Amino acid sequence: MFNFGIWTSEFNNFLLGFLPEWLTVVVECVLIAVLVLLTYTVLALFYILYERKLCAWFQCRLGPMRVGKWGLLQVFADMFKILIKELISLKDTDRFLFKLAPYIIITSSVVMLACLPWGNGLQIIDYNIGIFFILAVSSIGVLGILLAGWSSNNKYTLIGAMRSGAQMISYEISLGLAMITIIVLAGTMNINQLVWEQDSAWFIFRGHIPAIIAFLIYIVAATAETNRGPFDLPEAEHELVAGYHTEYSGIHFGFFYLAEYLNLFIVSGIASLMFLGGWMPFHIPGWDGFNHVMDWIPSIVWFLGKSFFISYIIIWFKWTFPRVRIDQMLAFEWKYLMPLSLLNLVLMAVCVALGWHF
Amino acid sequence: MSDIKEKISQICPSATFTEGETLMVTVEEKDWYPLAKALKETKGLEFDVCSAVVGMDWKDSFGVIYYLTSTSRNWEIIGIKIPIPDRKDPMIHSVSDLWKVCNFQEREVYDFYGIKFINHPDMRRFFLRNDWKGHPLRKDYDADPKLNPVPTEDEKNEDDTVTYVEDEKGKVKAVKGKVFGADEYVVNIGPQHPSTHGVMRFRVSIDGENIKKLDVVSGYIHRGIEKLSESLTYPQILHFTDRMDYMSAHQNRHCLCMCIEKAMGLVVPRRAEVIRVMMDELMRISSHLLAFGCTAMDLGATTAFFYGFREREMILDIFEKTCGARMSMNYNVIGGVIADIHPDFVKDVKELIRIMPDRLKEYHKVFSGNIIAMNRLKGVGILPKKDAINYCITGPSGRGSDWSCDCRKKHPYSIYPELKFDEVLLDGCDSYSRYMVRMKEIEQSCRILEQLVDQIPEGDIRAQVPKIVKLPVGCWYQQVEASRGTFGVYIESDGTKNPYRVHFQSPCFNLVGVMDLTTRGHMIADVITICAALDFVIPDIDR
Numbered sequence: 011m012f013n014f015g016i017w018t019s020e021f022n023n024f025l026l027g028f029l030p031e032w033l034t035v036v037v038e039c040v041l042i043a044v045l046v047l048l049t050y051t052v053l054a055l056f057y058i059l060y061e062r063k064l065c066a067w068f069q070c071r072l073g074p075m076r077v078g079k080w081g082l083l084q085v086f087a088d089m090f091k092i093l094i095k096e097l098i099s100l101k102d103t104d105r106f107l108f109k110l111a112p113y114i115i116i117t118s119s120v121v122m123l124a125c126l127p128w129g130n131g132l133q134i135i136d137y138n139i140g141i142f143f144i145l146a147v148s149s150i151g152v153l154g155i156l157l158a159g160w161s162s163n164n165k166y167t168l169i170g171a172m173r174s175g176a177q178m179i180s181y182e183i184s185l186g187l188a189m190i191t192i193i194v195l196a197g198t199m200n201i202n203q204l205v206w207e208q209d210s211a212w213f214i215f216r217g218h219i220p221a222i223i224a225f226l227i228y229i230v231a232a233t234a235e236t237n238r239g240p241f242d243l244p245e246a247e248h249e250l251v252a253g254y255h256t257e258y259s260g261i262h263f264g265f266f267y268l269a270e271y272l273n274l275f276i277v278s279g280i281a282s283l284m285f286l287g288g289w290m291p292f293h294i295p296g297w298d299g300f301n302h303v304m305d306w307i308p309s310i311v312w313f314l315g316k317s318f319f320i321s322y323i324i325i326w327f328k329w330t331f332p333r334v335r336i337d338q339m340l341a342f343e344w345k346y347l348m349p350l351s352l353l354n355l356v357l358m359a360v361c362v363a364l365g366w367h368f
Numbered sequence: 369m370s371d372i373k374e375k376i377s378q379i380c381p382s383a384t385f386t387e388g389e390t391l392m393v394t395v396e397e398k399d400w401y402p403l404a405k406a407l408k409e410t411k412g413l414e415f416d417v418c419s420a421v422v423g424m425d426w427k428d429s430f431g432v433i434y435y436l437t438s439t440s441r442n443w444e445i446i447g448i449k450i451p452i453p454d455r456k457d458p459m460i461h462s463v464s465d466l467w468k469v470c471n472f473q474e475r476e477v478y479d480f481y482g483i484k485f486i487n488h489p490d491m492r493r494f495f496l497r498n499d500w501k502g503h504p505l506r507k508d509y510d511a512d513p514k515l516n517p518v519p520t521e522d523e524k525n526e527d528d529t530v531t532y533v534e535d536e537k538g539k540v541k542a543v544k545g546k547v548f549g550a551d552e553y554v555v556n557i558g559p560q561h562p563s564t565h566g567v568m569r570f571r572v573s574i575d576g577e578n579i580k581k582l583d584v585v586s587g588y589i590h591r592g593i594e595k596l597s598e599s600l601t602y603p604q605i606l607h608f609t610d611r612m613d614y615m616s617a618h619q620n621r622h623c624l625c626m627c628i629e630k631a632m633g634l635v636v637p638r639r640a641e642v643i644r645v646m647m648d649e650l651m652r653i654s655s656h657l658l659a660f661g662c663t664a665m666d667l668g669a670t671t672a673f674f675y676g677f678r679e680r681e682m683i684l685d686i687f688e689k690t691c692g693a694r695m696s697m698n699y700n701v702i703g704g705v706i707a708d709i710h711p712d713f714v715k716d717v718k719e720l721i722r723i724m725p726d727r728l729k730e731y732h733k734v735f736s737g738n739i740i741a742m743n744r745l746k747g748v749g750i751l752p753k754k755d756a757i758n759y760c761i762t763g764p765s766g767r768g769s770d771w772s773c774d775c776r777k778k779h780p781y782s783i784y785p786e787l788k789f790d791e792v793l794l795d796g797c798d799s800y801s802r803y804m805v806r807m808k809e810i811e812q813s814c815r816i817l818e819q820l821v822d823q824i825p826e827g828d829i830r831a832q833v834p835k836i837v838k839l840p841v842g843c844w845y846q847q848v849e850a851s852r853g854t855f856g857v858y859i860e861s862d863g864t865k866n867p868y869r870v871h872f873q874s875p876c877f878n879l880v881g882v883m884d885l886t887t888r889g890h891m892i893a894d895v896i897t898i899c900a901a902l903d904f905v906i907p908d909i910d911r
Contacts, residue, residue, distance in 0.1 A: 069674040165555045169577070169892065239668055240740055243893075250892075251562065330734065332741045333668030335893045336577055 011291070011305045015131025042134055046124055050272060053123075055085040057271040057321070064322065065329045092267075095260035100162070103257070107161035112258065112265035115154035119269045119276060121147045126279045127201050127288045129310035140201035141193060144280065145186055148235070151273070152178045158266070159254035170253030173243045173336055180343040181234035181241075187351035188228040191220060191358045192284045195367065205288035210295050212287040216368045220358040225285045227351050229323065232277035234339070237270065239328035243336055274321055282316035289313040295368075372446065375413060379406045389630070389844060390435075392447040400450050401461040407436060407448075408466050414440045416757050418467035420845065420873040422858050423477035425507045429453045430483055432460055433858070435845055435873075439757065443778040447845065452483060459532070459540060462488035469760040472584075472881045480505035480594075486532045486540055490547075495587035495910060498526050504595050525571075547583050548573055555892075559588045563666050563896045566906025570883065570895065577891045582884045590910040597870040602628055602837040603702060605870060610696040612874060613908035615655035616850035618647040620872075621700040626781060627846035627857045628702050631839040639827040640704035641783050646717070646820050647687075647699060648848075649813040653724075654683040655851035656764075656806040656813075659903040663803055664735050666900040667744050672735040679720075679727050686716045702837060704830030717821050721814050728810060736807065745800035749886040749898035752797055759885070760878045763853025764809060765902050768802035770795035775849035789816050799901035806903070838865050852876055852903060872911055876904035 025034045059074075059082070066073030074081030099105075124134040125144050137143050152175060159171020193199055195217045196207045207213075214221045234241040243253075250256070255266045282288060289309035293301045334342070361367050372391060376383050380399045386392040395403055407415045415436035424431040431451040438444050452458045462485035464470040474485045475494040482503035485491060493500065501515050527547045534540050548554050548571070558569035567588035573580040593612065597605040609620035622644050629636060636644075661676030684694040689710035691697035699705055735741050751761065756769035766773045774791040776784040792808040794801040839861035847856045853875025860869040879902045886902075887895050 065670070069671050070678060071674065165553075169555075242668065329671050331669060332664065332735070332738060332744060333893075334740055335744060335891060337891065338740075338743055 011130055011309060013131040014129050014309075018131065042124075046120060046134065050120055050123055050268070051089075053275055054268045054271045055089060057275060058088070059085045060318070060321070061271070061325050064325050068326070068329045089264075092264040093261060097260040097262060100257055103163050104161035107157045108257075109262070111154045111158035111161060112262045112269075113154075114157065115151050115269045116265045118147050118150040118154065119272045122276045123272065125201065126276065126313075127205050127283060128313055129289045129308065132289075132310060133202060136200065136202050139199045141189055141199045141204070141284075145182075145189065148276075149178075149182060151269070155254050158258070162254075162257040164257055166250045166252075167254050167256050170243075170250045170256070174237060174254060176336070176340060177234055177237070177241065177243060180340055181231045181347075184227055184343060184347045184351045185231035185235055187348070187355055188224040188231060189280075189284060191224040191351070191355050192217070194355065194358050194362055195221065201283065201288075204283060205290050208287040208290045209293065211293060211368060212285065212290065214285040217358065217361070218367065220354050220361055221285065223350070223354045224358070225281070227347060227354065228281055228284070229320070230347065232281065233324055233327070234343075236273040236277055236324075238274065238324060240331040240334050241339060242328070242333060243339065274324060275317060278317040278320035278324065279313070281320045282313060286316045286320075287312075288316075372413070372444075375410065376403070376407075379403055379410075388842060390445050390447055392449055392843075394449040394451070397450055397452055397460055400448075401463065403448070404434075404463045404466055414438050415446070416440070417760055418463075418469050418473070419445060419760065419847070419854070420856050420858060420871065421470060421473035421477060422869070422871040423481040423483060423505065424860070424869060425481060425505065426451065427507055430455065430458045430481055432477060432483065433843075434463070435856070435858075445779075445845070447843075458483045459486055460484075461486045461534075464488055467760070468755070468758045469878050469881060472877065476877075479503070482506065484532050484540075486534050489531055490529045490545075491531060492529050493587075495590040497523050497587075499523070504592060547571075548581065552580065557895060558585075563899060564906070565662060565899070565904070568880070568904075568906045568909070572887075572892070572895065574892065577893075579887045579890055579892065579895065582887050582895070584880055584883055586880070587910055589907055591907075593911045594870055594872065597867055599866065601865045602839070602867065605867065606701065607696070607698050609872070610698060611907060612872060612911055613850060613852060613855070613876060613905045614695055615658060615905055616651055616852060616855065616908075617695070617697055618644070618651040618699060619848050619850040620855055621698075622648060622782070623846055623848040623850070623855050624857050625700045625702055626848070627844050627859050628837065628839065630846060631842070631844050631859065631861065632702075632837070634703055634831050634833065636704055636831055637828040638783075638825050640829050640831075642820055642824050643705050643709060643829065644700060645783055645787075646817060646824075647697075647705075649816045650683050650686060650717070650720075652851050653720075653810050653813045654680050656810050657683075659764075659806050659900075660731060660735075660803075662903070663745075663897075663900040664741075666896050667741060669735055669738070669741065672731065675727070675731060675734060679724070682716070682720050686710075686713065686720070689713065689716070701830065701833075703833040704828065706830075708829050709824070714821055714824070717817055721818050721821070724810065724814050728807060731807065736804070742800065744893075744897055745798065745803055745901065746796070747798050747800075748890060748894050749799045749802075749901060750797050751882060751886055755882070755885065756797075759882045761853070761882060762878070763850070763875050764792075764805040765802045765879060766853065767791065767793050768805045768901075769797045773854070775847050775854045779847055781846075781848060787816050787819055789813075799897055802901045802903075836865055838863065839867070847873075850875060852879065852905065852908070874908040874911065876906075876908035879904040880909050 025037060063073045074084035077084040077087050122144055125140060127133045155174045156171050159167040192213055195213060196204050198204060214225055255263055289312050291304035291307060291312050373385055376393055380395055380403045382396060384394045407413050415438045417437040419437045420435040422433040424433060429451045434448045436446055452460055460483055462474055464474055474488055477483055478491060479493040479495050480503055502509050529545045529547050531543045532540050533543050552573040555572050555574055557572055558564045559567040569585040571583040571585060593608045606621060606624060609624050610617040612620055657676045657680040661673040664672035687697055688694050690713055691699045751769050753769050753771050756766045756771045762773045770793055772791055772793055777791055789812045792805050794805055841861060841863045843860040845858045847854050855875055856873030858871040859867050862868040886898050
């Protein structure tokens with residue numbers, strides 16, 4: 011399996027050849043930051059097109075077709091449009107918080123993006139408590155939404171923010187419990203080690219029944235975390251116009267929009283990391299020839315492929331299911347999903363303790 | 369008929385009777401309220417439905433005409449005429465406590481004629497702005513634009529309302545009230561809102577997510593159709609009907625044409641009748657498909673919306689080929705239809721009938737059977753049968769409350785008596801029942817089309833109509849079953865080529881009247897669900 015770490019360490023040595031050590035670190039940090047932001051934008055653009063084309067397909071339509079071949083350039087046109095839009099400033103808003111909110115949201119999702127294992131040796135932040143860090147950072151996003159709803163001084167945004175606060179805090183519990191279930195199986199919170207643990211087989215196969223239950227819980231909770239249908243109540247456009255970001259315009263609105271798509275990618279990326287082996291190719295223990303062929307496919311392709319597949323599922327049910335109501339949504343979490351994930355955690359612990367896993 | 373006269377004479381000896389197409393009873397204002405109470409509550413009369421309220425200005429006096437229907441007397445309909453001689457300060461007793469539907473109806477009359485209703489709980493204008501000067505349907509109304517210039521300032525939110533209360537001595541005094549309390553959290557839904565399906569505005573007082581009260585603010589696209597009609601000739605007023613409930617354009621226009629034909633004594637050729645009924649049913653399918661799509665979309669299921677529109681497109685294509693337009697078809701005319709059907713008509717309709725059963729199954733698979741959709745629709749917006757009758761909620765919404773109110777069965781018109789179809793009734797009384805009634809009515813409409821598509825007779829498409837249409841002196845009331853309920857047209861003629869008074873009794877006007885009743889205690893999201901399941905069309909309310 012090709013290790014991208016070879017390239018990065020060679021580049022590091024190359025820089026050290028003519029720069030002092032502190033400057034090397036600075037240059038590398040700047041390069042990484044540029045790279046992350048670039049990836050962020052490109053991925054967001056890809057996701058916007060991806061969702062538009064997919065939903066068009068579900069709805070017997072063609073989707074964007076005019077700009078470029080099959081409408082491939084449509085998203086670029088949209089991006090430039092949103093960049094040149096006026097930022098409308100409103101009367102009676104809390105200006106500082108109003109402007110701060112989109113940056114909080116985008117920061118939290120950029121940081122999460124940096125934690126993902128892109129490929130063998132392609133990882134930016136690798137703590138020993140990596141998963142814990144991701145969970146912590148993801149909660150900052152809620153703050154941005156609450157601030158946006160509060161500072162806009164609008165009744166719709168306030169209701170949207172209220173809903174999203176209730177929703178995200180509730181579903182974070184199930185999300186965390188589903189992840190802890192896998193951590194119990196893996197015995198580590200380090201992202202790199204998590205991937206290597208799945209060398210023999212992915213966790214969803216190794217942990218069999220509890221892992222599959224955890225996967226389903228994760229997908230539901232992640233959909234709620236990203237405010238996507240059927241849990242898109244905070245921005246339910248048929249009830250609250252646009253929910254918490256009703257009053258935003260121009261690129262500030264664009265930040266919410268980008269973050270929403272990127273969060274979709276991030277939760278899919280985490281799902282592929284926790285359940286489907288991250289960048290680890292599909293391995294079947296004992297089938298060495300087959301495993302070797304799988305290794306020929308670059309690890310970054312595996313990671314992106316898995317993430318896009320999970321995103322596909324999430325997009326699919328967004329465009330199929332109606333929206334749930336706030337009381338139904340909270341009842342679902344607190345009465346069904348959370349007890350189930352607690353039970354599942356116990357089940358996994360028993361399995362691990364008795365060695366009933368692969 | 370005769371026993372009604374007897375019974376009314378017993379209750380109110382001074383009543384006079386005019387025999388027309390329906391019995392018209394004229395009573396004095398002081399006898400009106402006791403008579404109304406007796407008509408509703410006396411055994412053997414039981415006029416439990418108030419079908420229409422028409423304000424009138426007979427130049428020497430004002431007046432109100434109530435059309436009452438008795439469901440227990442085989443849907444017999446009578447008109448009650450109450451003249452109000454006092455032109456300075458016209459007043460009449462409100463019957464909104466007997467028939468709840470009169471709450472909004474009487475506000476409309478107050479708005480147009482300035483007739484004050486004593487004991488009405490909420491005597492505000494309904495369509496026009498609160499600062500509007502004059503009452504436009506009065507015959508002596510001054511239409512000078514200087515009086516009511518185009519406003520350059522926003523209308524203030526006025527929470528003031530008034531009730532006219534009568535004391536023992538018969539003196540009437542105004543008691544001021546408030547619509548919302550000062551400490552209530554009031555959220556606007558509308559006038560520009562994605563889910564009100566038009567420019568409708570609800571002011572909603574909420575407690576967290578729960579609705580405490582809902583106030584309907586209407587009139588944002590009021591066009592004064594009734595006022596306009598008074599200065600136009602009969603053929604000229606036809607096109608207004610397509611622009612009220614644009615999803616029942618054919619039925620509405622059918623109704624107005626029938627009313628005029630009835631007054632003229634015109635016989636419509638058989639071919640035209642068949643074509644009219646087929647168009648009515650196509651329109652009904654198209655309307656219910658839109659209702660399906662919008663319900664799905666309002667609940668967040670965007671894909672189902674496109675499925676509904678895919679089939680609706682076929683119907684619009686049929687309309688386009690025959691009528692030359694996809695909306696506002698202007699197809700029915702006095703005496704028949706304006707143009708013959710397109711050569712492809714029969715083929716296209718057969719194709720539609722062929723595919724519909726499968727497509728309906730698909731809708732149920734993608735939306736109706738979905739657990740989230742069921743949870744959102746079931747038990748939401750409960751409207752018991754007695755309230756449906758009292759608020760005169762006709763059409764699919766009424767039938768979802770198990771009220772048999774199909775005008776095609778109760779007051780059969782055109783060729784409907786010859787056709788075999790079932791009236792769909794469900795007893796859930798909630799949004800889910802209303803939604804399912806629509807889906808099942810699509811099947812019934814297909815059944816009607818199936819019976820007619822091979823039976824379109826040869827012949828004229830139009831009767832011979834005089835160049836200038838004049839109606840004899842008198843008044844007529846005609847009802848049809850439009851897509852959303854019973855649509856009524858009242859015409860009063862003074863013998864000239866212009867109508868003296870035209871009133872359109874639109875079903876959506878009554879539908880919006882139950883919004884407050886059905887939404888109370890529910891959540892914000894349910895307002896949208898209830899709107900979608902009641903399925904009102906705003907231009908039909910505002911006219």
